[in-house]
Amino acid sequence: MDKSFEPSQIESKWYAHWESNGYFKPSGKGTPYTIMLPPPNVTGTLHMGHGFQHTIMDTLVRYHRMRGFDTLWQLGTDHAGIATEMVVTRQLNAEGKQRADLDRDAFIARVWEWKKESGGTIGRQMRRLGVSGDWSREVFTMDEGPSKAVVETFVRLHEEGLIYRGQKLVNWDPVLKTAISDLEVVSEExxxxxxxxxxxxxxxxxxxxxxxxxxxxxxxxxxxxxxxxxxxxxxxxxxxxxxxxxxxxxxxxxxxxxxxxxxxxxxxxxxxxxxxxxxxxxxxxxxxxxxxxxxxxxxxxxxxxxxxxxxxxxxxxxxxxxxxxxxxxxxxxxxxxxxxxxxxxQVIEPYLTWQWFVKMDTLAARGMELVEHGHVKFVPENWINTYRHWLGNIQDWCISRQLTWGHQIPAWYTDGGSVIVARDEAEAKAKAATQGYTGTLRRDADVLETWFSSSLWSHSTLGWPDPQAQAERGFDRYLPTNVLVTGFDIIFFWVARMIMMTDHFTGEVPFRDVYVTGLIRDKDGQKMSKSKGNVLDPLDIVDGIGLDELLDKRTRGLMQPKMAEKIEKATRKEFPEGIPAFGADALRFTFASLATHGRDIKFDLERCAGYKAFCNKLWNATRFKLDTLVRFKGDFADPTWFADSYSDADKWIRTRLAATAEEVKAQFAVYRFDLAAKAMYEFAWNDLCDWYLELSKPSYRLEDPTSDQDDGQFAAPSEAAAAAYTLATTLEATFRLLHPVIPFITEDLWKRVAPALGIEGDTIMLRPYPEASDIATDDTATAEIEWVKDVLTGVRRIRAEMNIAPGKVIPLLFADGDAVDRARAEKFAVQIAFLGRVESPAWVSGEEPAAAVAVVGGMRVLIPLEGLIDVGAEKARLAKEIARVEGEIRKCEAKLGNANFVANAPAEVVEQERQRIADWTRQADAMREQARKLGG
Missing domain, CATH: 3.90.740.10 (Valyl/Leucyl/Isoleucyl-tRNA synthetase, editing domain)
Incomplete structure (x- = not known):
């Protein structure tokens, strides 16, 4: 393995491997688990909101895939009528042409040409982030299938009296010369x-x-x-x-x-x-x-x-x-x-014009009923209030747009102005003939707004209304979908309309849960915008970007020189050398760690740096121990020979793994990705890569510990094999535990460790997710190791506070305690001496020396200070610490002195406060005694 983790060297390799082998496709086996990707604009590029939501969706999909679900993540893009038309119009202008120079068919042909050449940008960017959706089923809203769904929906709603044409007031853009939705109107003071x-x-x-x-x-x-x-x-x-x-x-x-x-x-x-x-x-x-x-x-x-x-x-x-x-x-x-x-x-005008509308009262009443009765649930639950507000104040929906690109409205006009709605021109002529009209029909030139086709997304992508397409795409299997991950700004514009439309035409809800994400803001809580110069491109974070290129991106197109100058100055200050490459895994873990249930999410690149260090920690832990695992590879084929040699540390780390797996499972179930990420991080970094690697070192002690050569002769071969096996199995399970969030590095490391255990398989993503019930646990061993950790933590804290060199061997004494403490001290004497860099611990007898103290339960851990520290400094430290502990005691006493608290708080909470007073008092007494011995 390379000495350092370089994400760019592994991420593209593994994604190509996954996609080429078809691992993202549904298995067709097990319980279905379906997510529909909110279709991004075909004109767009990946922004921070996309990166955040795509990470959440991909985490859920990978997690359920590993748990044996038949996962379908339906991908696709939206034709983005206004945005696309503007892009192609600007291209024509650059060629010296005007939109009016092309008739409808020629312009549409030009749009399709652009879409073929440039429309896949966001798809390529999604791959770079690790999106594991089924690209073979990717849908574009202007494809034949979704287009048929749009026409069928329009005709049926018109036949039911729910679509009509009328003259009403709409938001009107006088430059685009079209009606636009409320979401496309930005009001600022x-x-x-x-x-x-x-x-x-x-x-x-x-x-x-x-x-x-x-x-x-x-x-x-x-x-x-x-x-x-x-x-x-x-x-x-x-x-x-x-x-x-x-x-x-x-x-x-x-x-x-x-x-x-x-x-x-x-x-x-x-x-x-x-x-x-x-x-x-x-x-x-x-x-x-x-x-x-x-x-x-x-x-x-x-x-x-x-x-x-x-x-x-x-x-x-x-x-x-x-x-x-x-x-x-x-x-x-x-x-x-x-x-x-x-x-x-441009300033939008309320404008009176003829448009097509969907009558919303009965549809909205049904949409409200489905949510109120729990058929669709919002997470966090409070977002149901936004949904209620919109549907309780609903107006008829203007669905027509005065554009060329989009689904042309399936309506034709007679010379007398009568309207014929039909699935195609032939059907329109037939309907006109039944009314006695055989003249020329003129088709409505308007198109439907993109929210209309998007409202059908959950069922149109599964083949509706074509029975054969439904059978091929799994309509009956994958609808309703499990969860929609989306932003709060489109709860009405998209979420509500999907609920109403899918229910109306299929009798099913489109999704069981709606997970509403917060808005990504900068580290200071400011909304990201080009005018503020604080926009971050997720791919710049993944792959890095130099200062000059970053400045060009942030100031390009700004019309005001002073604004450009301000943004450049701020950018130079924050990123003097540009943005380093953090890799997709680090960015994904950052997103997951920020995925609280709050409305706003502050994004700080320092978090990315921390999680890249986390990935590097996993890399180094594997690299340092890989030779040990390979050495024992043959022994792992039959682990029964060392089954009785597992140490308490071995049993403890498995117990912690089981607890973490259970915690992650519980947090994923309630969409608390931040808490799941926290549990993963603390286990992998603290428990496994720090404590366990240290605690297991005594198991590998050599036959001749004084030898400078590791000849593979262990003092206790079965203990060494048990430790190595525990490490291998725990690393392998940890990679599976982390894979949904950080897929690239876990795939790479898993492929290195799994062979040592004889595990066959081409990819980690098809391995089972760790289940607590499959992991052997031992509460007794866990209690033992937690005691050892507390002792070593106390020793290390004293070293740090006293500024004692980490490598200096120092004396260690125990005082007070009970029979359990004495048994543990004897049992773990070797580990404590080895890991704490202390002399063999002994119990105090006679007069105690002046010493620094740490309290572990009812036992005191003492480091004699003679010759080690400045006594005056230690007395000052003790005084400060005693004052802190006394403050904690006063807080507890204030709570217990509050009659309302004692009367209304749960009994266990009150008892917890009393126990805290006892614990703090014991610590304060121990430190006062220590201060007395120092002459304080």
Missing amino acids: EDGSLWSIRYPLADGSGELVVATTRPETMLGDVAVAVHPEDERYAHLVGRMLKLPLSQREIPIIADEYVEKEFGTGCVKITPAHDFNDYAIGQRHNLPLINILTDDAKINDAAPEKYRGMDRYVARKAVLADLEAEGLLVETKKHKLQVPRGDRTG
Whole structure:
């Protein structure tokens, strides 16, 4: 083995081996365990959120695969209508072409060409992270199967009266010229203005003053609203106002939406350009006047003067005219939430347009019922409240988009405007003929939003609605899936819709559990964003990146030089030499260790460094002991000859392994990957690689311990063989224990250790996961070794505090204790002397010498200080430690002195506090006695 662990040398090798041998495919045997990958955008690249969630999913899949489940991790990508169309449009622009230069078919052909060349980027990156999904079953939402599912779903819902076409207000991006979802709208606080405007009464008897942040929309006002209980305006309700800059008159209405205390208590109502106003307009049967074109210019519904102006040019013109007519009361600076499209950065307009909608009331009621009755469970459970909020306030779902790339809506129009919904054009013509129409049909040019096809993901990827495809892809076997791993931001946009759609069309829920992950933030808790310059690329962490390349990535495309300069300065400070290569395993263990049930996750590269050191620890432990294991290889074929020679340390490490396996199993069951990772780490690093390797050394003592040559002649061959066998089996099981989280290094090390045990197999990932019930345990031996550890820990602590050289052999005394302590001291004298670098321990007789003390239960461990330390420093140390222990005693006494605590806390908790007082008091007394002996 190489002297140091180099992840790049093993990770790509093993992934290629796994994939080429088909190990990721379902076995078809055992209980099914299925996870559907939330399909990332085909335009995308792996980001930290992907890396985090993919690690969680892969851990679950590998864990269940090793436990004998028939695992299917269904992979795939989303066609990402808006993002993909923008990418290809930019390519055309770079060639000097415009989108309009290509007809629909030519543009779609160009998109497919791009997808073939560049669409697999994220798949290659996922492989680098170790994703063990079945690539042979990978699905693209525009593939034939999912496309059939989309059409069938649309037609059936339309036939059931659940899909309709209507004119409603939607989020409109004036650059893309399409409706977009709420998730694609990013609202942030910006500086703006609030303008107060006079609206004269039509009869000239007075006026109302209204305030607005968008004065240009007043050209589409249809009313002014006041609160029905506002006494200031009660006498005016029903009267008419003269709309400024217009020849129209509009009524004064009363509606409880208006806040009496806000501003003047008068609100202008523009139903075609504000979602709240739209709702008011529906309640009062007000007209809808749209004053904007699809590119946010003023249209012909507005006064002629403003027609053709851009919305912000029109704003200036409107304000100038209001001021000229004496109708502009005041202008104030105002903070407001401005909605912008996440793709274009343009301000989004509420826009009145014809769209296709899914009627959501009955579907939502069923979706709520499934969750409330426990058919789908949220983890953590509190996220059910978000689900309830969305479904309890649901609106009909706008599913159409004014794009070219995507699933074209299966609807055709007659010359008279009638709508025919059908699975294809032939069926549309047949339906039209039954209505007496034989003329030309024009297909709807819009496409369905990607969330529509994604809502079918759990069953469309399994072949629905084609019976033959369902049989081939295991529809009946793998649905419902076991768990969906996703972010809280799409609980409504995706999770809820999947539940509703899958249930509606298959009678099954799409998944049993929804594990909702937190949001990855930087080490300071800040959201990662390009504008902050704190974005981390998971593959840069895996493979490393130089400073110059990192700076280029972080500042590329920034339009503001000052921002680029700020980001460069911060990056140079944090990463003066770039980011080192930590490897996929270290990154994965970091993700797992951070996977709490919290909303936010702070990511710190220092954790990656620590877990790379952990991988290196496993590597070195195996490398240092591999020659020993190989030496005993032949003896392991029949371990019965040393069956009676296992030491307490051998029995202890197996007991710890069993306990850890049980703990990991319990934590995986409740999706506490952080606690599972903690248990794995503490066992592998502390118990196995530190304590056991040290505790087992006496078992390998040579026949002639003074010899400089290891001739293989052990003082007790059976004990040496037992220790070696224990080490080999424990290492092999530990690699299996860790494999779901860190698959690469465990595969590599397992392949080196398994042959020594005669274990055949081409990969660790098909070996059984460690089960506590299969591991021999010994509580008595465990208690013995824990005592030894406590003694050695006390000795090492005193050495460190006294600054005594680790290699210096020092005297050791025991005092107090009982018969069990004396028996253990005699039994483990060799181990204590060897591992503690002390003289053979002896029990105090007569007057105790001045000594540093550690307390183990009822026994004191003493290191005589004569000639070892500065007595003054030791007295100061004891005083500090006594003060600390006395503080702990006071804390316990305060709890026990609280009547409410004693009355309400569980009896075992109260007893625990009393025991703590006893333990702390014993330690304090021992240290006071020691201080007395030092003259303190």
